[in-house]
């Protein structure tokens with residue numbers, strides 16, 4: 001895990017999560033060795049069929065079976081983390097041990113083998129809802145309603161203090177789509193990941209919980225015992241370090257349902273793509289709208305109303321229970337590649353600083369987050385941004401979860417936004433969900449009023465070239481057989497420079513990126529200027545770290561007659577690598593022909609509800 005502090009933040013283009021293909025050779029090997037060690041430890045303990053099923057900021061999660069064929073999950077914390085962070089796995093086991101609910105996979109045991117701790121629990125059937133959402137886009141209203149009701153029942157159970165009031169209220173603290181596992185066959189949700197769970201200090205009415213009277217007397221209730229949850233989903237109370245209460249989970253649930261219904265990976269877009277615009281039944285839409293309100297009273301009333309009306313929500317009639325989301329008309333074109341290729345996309349985006357507001361008071365909140373969260377927040381430059389701007393950045397990050405290469409440039413003007421794009425997806429089945437994800441980017445961009453350009457490129461991390469050096473002040477040397485790869489378009493598209501030049505994008509059209517820090521040697525810039533004259537599309541990003549240089553790239557040659565020149569220039573770029581000095585990032589992107597799409601500004605999506613009588617909808621559709 002890296003730890004970036006604001007002062008140490010040097011790189012502008014930073015991928016959301018480090019793909020193993022972007023790690024240095026040594027780090028990738030360490031990771032692989034560690035994963036094999038975990039697997040062999042589990043086999044020695046008598047488990048079999050072990051596979052890695054997930055990884056979080058703090059560790060890895062494996063699935064396997066025991067001797068009686070029970071499906072289990074094993075959670076390991078990274079041994080490289082400080083002891084107090086590793087200890088949290090034991091605390092997670094302790095909290096999970098206190099939860100008994102059919103929709104919560106139970107604790108099996110907590111084991112400690114030398115320094116390595118392992119949490120063993122039951123395995124929930126299905127796939128986590130972030131993955132489901134990425135595959136399907138916004139989930140149908142019927143599914144959202146089911147998840148809402150089942151989660152409501154779990155949260156009610158967590159608040160129950162027993163007949164004698166002797167049990168403690170439990171706060172999960174990190175409710176988000178990736179912590180909900182969805183069993184499609186049985187239409188059932190399971191709540192996992194109790195790593196942020198605590199005993200509530202306050203009850204839902206804001207009264208000190210009975211078990212905390214002693215703490216109250218000792219003055220310990222001045223400070224929150226809350227753990228961080230995911231900043232993309234937690235509500236204001238948890239983010240601001242209030243005393244822990246079941247209200248935290250209401251907020252997390254509202255954000256989660258909102259994100260799943262809108263096909264987003266955060267709660268930040270709520271002011272633009274409002275809960276009232278998602279085609280949900282009016283009652284659920286109103287509840288979510290209230291629960292996501294900025295006004296605390298309204299939020300709490302919304303939460304109370306939700307729990308009181310679980311039965312009503314359960315009985316809403318939907319035309320089809322397993323229906324898929326409505327088809328979407330894409331706002332930007334995306335091509336489906338003919339060949340199937342396993343690619344691991346990474347989004348790098350630039351010029352984000354103009355999306356930040358002057359007011360930095362929000363940085364106070366950030367101190368409360370731990371390093372991993374902090375890292376992600378800062379890397380995305382979210383601190384100091386308005387809510388919709390954050391939603392926009394989160395929507396762009398979501399694109400990197402699809403097998404896509406290409407790029408997008410959005411220009412904000414007074415009258416609206418102008419978008420150029422070139423996007424190619426390698427899996428036809430994912431196209432509808434990707435179209436939704438792109439539409440969300442455009443919709444959020446339309447609601448932002450700024451002047452500036454934002455660019456992002458998506459490339460295949462498997463094509464990134466890596467160069468290493470012993471010390472920061474010595475040059476990077478490429479091997480003789482290093483070449484920058486490129487594709488060739490299916491048909492040659494030569495350009496008539498007299499006719500088409502104004503329709504071509506240039507690497508240099510938007511001037512220097514004010515946020516980039518690596519200044520490239522003039523010889524490299526000269527080669528990029530020569531490449532600029534050859535008709536092609538793509539991006540090249542130099543990411544220089546103290547002992548590691550990454551050359552991210554994506555190239556597609558359009559003018560086949562220039563193949564030789566193109567290859568020669570790419571080879572020259574590689575040959576000039578030893579001239580690179582300093583650290584930081586510098587990147588260039590060139591889109592193919594200009595086919596700019598214009599969208600007027602639009603502050604908020606119109607209201608749209610699921611019809612009261614679903615048969616009506618069917619008739620309308622005919």
Ligand SMILES: Nc1ncnc2c1ncn2[C@@H]1O[C@H](COP(=O)(O)OP(=O)(O)OP(=O)(O)O)[C@@H](O)[C@H]1O
Nearest residue numbers: 054056057058061073105122123124128178192193
């Ligand atoms: N009991 C379980 N049953 C099925 N899948 C599970 C279970 N526990 C974890 N997983 C899978 O492993 C992934 C990571 O698990 P978990 O969220 O507990 O780890 P984490 O390190 O706390 O992650 P994060 O930092 O994202 O919160 C989950 O998203 C889910 O896909």
